[in-house]
Amino acid sequence: MVKFKSRYILIEVLYDDDKKLQKYDESKFAKIIKNEVEKNFGEVNLGKINKNLQIKYVNNYTNMIIIRVGKEYIKLMRTALALINKIEYEKVRLRILGVSGSIKGAEKRATHFLIDFKDNSEKLLNIKEKEKDKIDIE
DSSP states (O other): OOOOOOOEEEEEEEESSSOOOOOOOOHHHHHHHHHHHHHHHHHHHHHHHHTEEEEEETTTTTTEEEEEGGGGHHHHHHHHHHOOOOTTTTTEEEEEEEEEEHHHHHHHHHHHHHHHHHHHHHHHHHHHHHHHOOOOOO
C-alpha cells in the first residue's frame, strides 16, 4: 500500500486596506480556490486538486491560512493561488509564506513569521516614537 503524500501551504492574505478575514471561513476559501482553479486550468485539473484539497486553518486576526494539497499538484496550486486577486469584489493578494510536508512544520513557520512580524513592528514603533520626541524637542 502506498501512502498518499500531501503538502501544507502557509498563505497570508494581503488587503489594500487593513481588513481582516472575519467574514471568511474554511468552506468559503475552499470554494474561492476551486473556482480559480477551474477558471484558469479547467475541470480536469480541478478534479485532480479536489481529491486532497482541504483548508486546515484560517486565522481571522493574522490573515493566515494553511491549506493541504497533494504533493504532485503543489506547483498547480501555487500558480492558482498567485492568480487570485479578488475575493468578493475586494482586491487581495495571496502571499505564500512557505510549503511544508507536515502541518507541524507549517504551524512552526507561521509562529516564526508572527514573532518576526511582532519584533519588526515594535522596532518600527520605537523609531516613530524617537522621531516624534525629536520633533517635540525642537
